Amino acid sequence: MINSHTKGIILDKTSENGGAGVNYDALFHNFRNYSQVSNIWILENTDNGSISRITADLFDHPVEQLIIAGNTPGFVKGYFEGAMKASGRSVSDIRLVSFQEFGLFRQEDTAMVQALIDCAVKGVSFEMAASQGDLEMTTDTLVIGGGIAGIQAALELADGQVHVYLVEKSGTIGGKMAGFDKTFPTLDCAACILTPKMVEVNQHPNITLMTYCEVLDIWGVPGNYTVSVLKKARRVNLSTCIGCGTCSEKCPATAFSEFDAGTCLRKSIYIPFPQAVPNKYLIDEESCIYLKTGKCRACVKACPVPNCINLDELDETVKLKVGNIIVATGFKPFDAARMPQFGYGKFPNVVTALEFERLLNAAGSTGGNIHFRSKDKKDNWVFNTSTAKPDRLAIIHCVGSRDENYNKYCSRVCCMYSLKFAHLIREKLPQAEVHEFYIDMRAFGKGYEEFYQRIRNEEIHMIRGKTAKIDASGEHLLLRGEHIETNQLIELEVDMVILATGLEPGEDTEQLCHLLGLKVGRDGWFTEMNSNTDPTGTATGGIYIAGACQGPKDIPDSVAQGSAAAARVIQNILRGKVAIGFQNLTPESIVNQANELAMIR
């Protein structure tokens, strides 16, 4: 062995949250017998006794290199820096091995964690040892999800002469961004940025756009995947539909519009929104009268194009051969009804962020005016311009985020979109009072802090303290909260409350992870290869992730990841080969590769 130094390993258990995590005892027994390893400890907690036991050992038996392995070993590194210096080594002789960085935190990951530490002991990069078994590949690429990240990735690839299949579940591409009114921090019109890209996708010769389609199954090896895609019956011929809308006018059935976050109704034969791509109608199975009762056919009678609407069309499955896959399935908003204290679903004028986006949007059902929710003639709660406008509005931050009872993580975008809401309310209702209830203002991006400071000066009541509950108070809503800075209990009467709902992994995340041979991360998002250095790669070769499916993300970051994932695919295509990914390798083969690499050094 070339690396015959004496090494010490600290297995840092302090960042384990209990439960069935990596098996530290197995690791301990395994590495204790290594010839290079002179000393090994398990660090259970960071009290004085545990730390001083290890530092005393380090004084008595100095090691050439100290490896600290754990979920977040950086947290405990500081405890041992002094001991290393005192025993004649330097801080740079401490090496950190993070399991979490590679998405390894389950009990069944123990063998892979062992390989990970093994690489560190041998002084070899795990990424290098795990990049092996180059496979031949086809160049066609699949992008799953037609939101802004998927659109960006597809366009980058297509412009680089790569043929792309863009599979989108809903009837249009554009994703969540298409429903927004303005983007922060520049207050640009979201549609003005997005729709040209959507049109470009539709017209690009290198992109096969597959809307209203779902990925059913994936099999094969990295570089040569076969994907089975379900083409849900649209019941309107994509090539002959002229998008005139006559069918929709005649359609007698209605349902809540998904695109409008349920703020208004649409017909059963519909286009999600006027700028949808493709701008072709489709039929919603659930609400169509003909599909339920066998009678109606009003749309068929009205359609000016012969044979364009085929109500009896069936779903079909197609198979695609692709070399690389980019997953950009995005997020779903937190279901505010899970927090009964805020009364969403009980009080009509407690609205979620996506609903409010549609109220602000000039293309929404109220034409960009803020009105109350009211019952229409058929007793459906909708927003329309027939009602009055609110005089006092409150925005509650962190609904479903930073909360141990729901989601522990920060959803990143809510503070900023809430500030944007405050600004837009002031713009649209200059007489209205706006109260923002926040815990901490997280303005983390370029230009964001400046945006916050600007909005602060727009006569908006910024109240530090999340509210605890909303009750009815006659016609109004009564908010109860604590104003942390002035040390006062607040009971505020408002007309409308906007809940800044957080981001959650999409419903299909787990299923898709399973199909792709990936594992879901701790919070339910897709797990990246390395959270620091490889955020778009995954543990499976040829599969990349982009946008909010990897974690809560704003538009600029999603776009950046879309481009980054495309770059990874183009890298494979230029090489003509794709690495297999450590998920498909045995820990033994990684260790063998590490041995070889260590010999070369």
Add this chain to the structure above:
Amino acid sequence: MNRIDPNLTRDLRKFGIRDWNDCYHCGTCTATCPLTAQGFLFPRKEIRLMQMGLKGPISTSVEPWLCYYCGECSERCPRKANPGELMMSLRRYLTSLYDWTGLSGKFYTSKIWELGFIIFFALLVILAFILILPPLDTTLTDQGGVKINSFAPPDLVEYFDWAMAFLVASLLVSNIFRMYLRVIWTGTKQRISLVEHVREFWHLVFNFSVQPKFSKCEDRSYWLYHWLLMSGYTIMFILIVVFLPWFQTENIFPAWHPQRVLGYYATIGLLVGLGAAIIGRIRKKEIKFEFSHVSDWLFLIMLSLTVITGILIHIFRVNGMPWATYISYIAHMAILVPMILIEVPFSKWSHLAYRPFAVYFARLKKSTMHQSR
């Protein structure tokens, strides 16, 4: 001038507090609390004081006693920081601060002290019985009951009761006075007139007898359980300390006689209240029962044993079983005496005085707030 006490962390931890650094000050707990009010905000403010190490404001605060631990704040807390349990621990800490003997702190933080004290006094009681015991009369009364008054003469027992009551009351009253000095003299800048003291006094009586604040919590059943327990105990206490010759009789009255009705009510009230608390602490379904300090369990166990031995005395006496009656009587006293000595002035039971007095002091404080406006 408030000084930061770096040792506060260490001191508070001994009273059952785990960690208060989880709190990120969103104010959910305070706004959820049905009892918090302007001027007396809790629990977040108290957690802030703990985090900052401000021993001064903590020791003069009355807020921990205004919390009845319904647990709603802990349920809603987005950080699972358990604000309700932090308030409970603060009450233990404050009890030890009010106590001038220093025994309270010892009992709360050391099991050896607490158990040692109990065992010592239990043995003392048993020894006293053995030493001063008159010759045992095992003959029965005409009704077939035990001649209990020959074993424990009521007038003698009552003298002892009075002595105990005087000792415990003087300890408790001196501690309440220390609480008053902290909360009112140190805690408020203005002096409060005697008229104000008299005017607000009925709050003390009202809160002592009804605990109206407890009933504001979302689940009112525990207010009822607690009230049954409290009223049961109060009746029993008055019967034993004031009316012992009337209560401890050899004559077996019919079941509808006030002596037996009152005794039965008190027993049932105690059993229902104790049962609810014990079952709750075992099941741990509600947050308020999730964490049990040694002192919480010890109080429940000792009170239960007192009630059970009391019931046994009654059963054995009525059914004419002299030996069993006498042994139960000794056991009853051997548990009751250390329980009263330890719990009422020094430990969990002192809340019977601190809570209503806290409401009274809070009213007094509030009157100064109005004046300053």
